[in-house]
Amino acid sequence: MTTDAAKTTDTERSGLPDGSVGSGFAAPVAVGGRAVAAADATGPAGADPRPPGREERGAAASVARRPRRPARPGGSAGSDGGDRRPLSSRRWFRIVGGALIPLALLAAWQVVSTTGAVPVSQLPSPEMVWLAAVDLAERGLLGLYIAISTQRVFIGFAFGALFGLLAGAVVGLSRLGDVLFSPTLGAVRAVPSLAWVPLLILWFGIGEDSKVILISIGAFFPVYTIVAASLRHVDRRLLEAGRAFGLRGATLFATVQLPAVVPSVIAALRLALAQAWLFLVAAELIASSMGLGFLLSDSGNTGRIDRIFLAIILLAVLGKLSDALVGLLERWAVRRWA
Amino acid sequence: MTPAPAAPAGAATAAPAAPVALRGVGRAFTAPDGGTRDVLRDVDLDVDAGEIVAILGPSGCGKSTLLRIVAGLDHPTAGEVAIDDDAVRPYDVRCAVGFQEPRLLPWRSIERNVALGLPRGTGRRDGRAQVARLLELVGLAEFAGHRPHEVSGGMAQRASLARALARNPEVLLLDEPFGALDALTRLKMQDLLLDVHSAEPTTVLLVTHDVDEALQLADRIVLLGADGDAPGAGVRQTVVVPGHRPRDRGSAELAELRGRLLDGLGIDRHGAARGIQATTTIPHYPY
Numbered sequence: 001m002t003t004d005a006a007k008t009t010d011t012e013r014s015g016l017p018d019g020s021v022g023s024g025f026a027a028p029v030a031v032g033g034r035a036v037a038a039a040d041a042t043g044p045a046g047a048d049p050r051p052p053g054r055e056e057r058g059a060a061a062s063v064a065r066r067p068r069r070p071a072r073p074g075g076s077a078g079s080d081g082g083d084r085r086p087l088s089s090r091r092w093f094r095i096v097g098g099a100l101i102p103l104a105l106l107a108a109w110q111v112v113s114t115t116g117a118v119p120v121s122q123l124p125s126p127e128m129v130w131l132a133a134v135d136l137a138e139r140g141l142l143g144l145y146i147a148i149s150t151q152r153v154f155i156g157f158a159f160g161a162l163f164g165l166l167a168g169a170v171v172g173l174s175r176l177g178d179v180l181f182s183p184t185l186g187a188v189r190a191v192p193s194l195a196w197v198p199l200l201i202l203w204f205g206i207g208e209d210s211k212v213i214l215i216s217i218g219a220f221f222p223v224y225t226i227v228a229a230s231l232r233h234v235d236r237r238l239l240e241a242g243r244a245f246g247l248r249g250a251t252l253f254a255t256v257q258l259p260a261v262v263p264s265v266i267a268a269l270r271l272a273l274a275q276a277w278l279f280l281v282a283a284e285l286i287a288s289s290m291g292l293g294f295l296l297s298d299s300g301n302t303g304r305i306d307r308i309f310l311a312i313i314l315l316a317v318l319g320k321l322s323d324a325l326v327g328l329l330e331r332w333a334v335r336r337w338a
Numbered sequence: 339m340t341p342a343p344a345a346p347a348g349a350a351t352a353a354p355a356a357p358v359a360l361r362g363v364g365r366a367f368t369a370p371d372g373g374t375r376d377v378l379r380d381v382d383l384d385v386d387a388g389e390i391v392a393i394l395g396p397s398g399c400g401k402s403t404l405l406r407i408v409a410g411l412d413h414p415t416a417g418e419v420a421i422d423d424d425a426v427r428p429y430d431v432r433c434a435v436g437f438q439e440p441r442l443l444p445w446r447s448i449e450r451n452v453a454l455g456l457p458r459g460t461g462r463r464d465g466r467a468q469v470a471r472l473l474e475l476v477g478l479a480e481f482a483g484h485r486p487h488e489v490s491g492g493m494a495q496r497a498s499l500a501r502a503l504a505r506n507p508e509v510l511l512l513d514e515p516f517g518a519l520d521a522l523t524r525l526k527m528q529d530l531l532l533d534v535h536s537a538e539p540t541t542v543l544l545v546t547h548d549v550d551e552a553l554q555l556a557d558r559i560v561l562l563g564a565d566g567d568a569p570g571a572g573v574r575q576t577v578v579v580p581g582h583r584p585r586d587r588g589s590a591e592l593a594e595l596r597g598r599l600l601d602g603l604g605i606d607r608h609g610a611a612r613g614i615q616a617t618t619t620i621p622h623y624p625y
Contacts, residue, residue, distance in 0.1 A: 241441040243429050244411055245455050245505065255454070259445045337445040 124306040129313070132306040141290075149280055149291040150318065152208070156215025157276040161269055164220045168227025173253070182228070189221045193279055197286050211283040218279030219272040226268035230261040262337040263330070270326045277319045292318075355388040355541045356422040356432060356508035358408060364416030364570065365403050377403050379570030381417070383560060385509075390535065390542040392552035395562035396603055399571040401545040402438075402513050404562070408543060409433045409511050421509055431457070434507035436515040440494035442486040448497045449473065449482035455504030472500040475534060492523040496530065503538065512544045516551065525587075528554050532583050549599045553579055553592045561602045575602050 087093050106126060112118055113125035120128070136142040167185065170177040196214055204210040234257050242256040284293020292311050299307035363381040366374040377400040385391045395401045406412040408419055410430035419426045421433070434455065442451045449469055456465045473479045476496040478489075486494050495515060502510060512531075516524040528551060535542060546552050552559045561575040577599065580591060597607045 237437070237439065237441050238443060240411060241435075241437060242454075244409060244435045245501070246429065246431060246458055247454075248429075256443065259443070262445075 160216035160219025164223025172231025362417035376570030392556035455501035
């Protein structure tokens, strides 16, 4: 490597008009890939037995990489494929790899429906589902259904998560709160979600309120359970250290307990969001006049299997998208707090 | 915390070191079977202001409990502890504790962890200057922005020491602070502690199970242990360490003292007791 570099520098000196070329090791870095490549084109006239193409690529790559290093002081970040990280942790590989199975499923679906192996009444073709989507969209229903369902999920999720955080904090932080509330909340948690539906409809009617409340119940329990447990299990030694340095009450909470549970709180939110979509369908299946759950039950009653497929696919895509949003938050939080 | 007009920025107005007095201190824990188990019994100890006292004792004899009682992290079931003739309160502000593990908050930088030790009501600018000075003192100025998991165990322990010093304590309580470090790092940390003590001569109560560490650092060594079959540990022996710090690690006088202390800890010294001359010189290579 040393002799190579020296040789390259020599040829640069003689073969290039560029006066800025310095001497020694730093020269290729300062000049950049272009100059090295040019120098290498004149290189093979010398005593280098290796094929010029390979040499050029190697040199250019190392030159291109080196100046970027100082720009990343941490050295741990960086997601492009230019470094030596294993294939499985590169971003493009993850995206392509994650899309492989859905694409394969789509292809298999297409093949099965065009060969007629399964009757269309059992398995509509992808085209039929697409046309059903276009049809609903033209009538202005698709956007409406998606919008109303998403709205219900997010409002219900917001309320459920908020109350879950509060209840989790009370039960996780105070011994008295634990004694008073956790048996009751545990019993309420044990009630299956659908059992609430008749009661909520009787109390709140079949409007938005009953649905949002049902979704809130669904989002509440993962957050409550995880927040209470993780607050209870904050490292006692850190707590003692915090107290020994004069922290107590709200400042102890803000300085030690809250940061310690941030990653698990966000994991809880992620779980709660998935649960919210689950409860959305439960709410809409039973009593509603719009939304994706309504689309499901209505299509089931009228035998529109293409729309059933459409609704299921939409639920999958929407659930995954909202999960990815919280996933981004989670990644940030783990970097910041863990 | 009024800024003295002549003082340069960051120069701490060091709190005066305070004497510690323990009178008949006892601590009993409730055993799983409902009874009580005495850990400490009738501990009497006076520590002068600015003195370094090492508490030495076998594992599980209540050394850490004693330290925690002085810090106000635990309470005695008998007797009383006073700092400067004033009873110790829970989480006493006059004390700062250096724990066996660094116990740094993993999501905070070293700098912000040290700042955690600053007394309440320290101004932002004063606090920052104080933290910078302490990081300089323990040799961590370059690593101020690092997270605890990004530095070595010894560096984390130094940060922990800096955090304790940031509290500007009248009494510094160190609970086997170097116990988890490798042997060489431990020696360096001992020297660092001596530097720190000469820069800020506070009262230091140091719990250790390392006889050499006690001999190297302390003015006096208190040997804690059970007396015969009676439950609970008390002060068995108090040894004044001769000479001034820093002491020669190879001194023959200290070696003799080490032998006696080990004997007090119930360790066979394998030497004179078995008729082997203690004064044999080690031959030089080649023999």
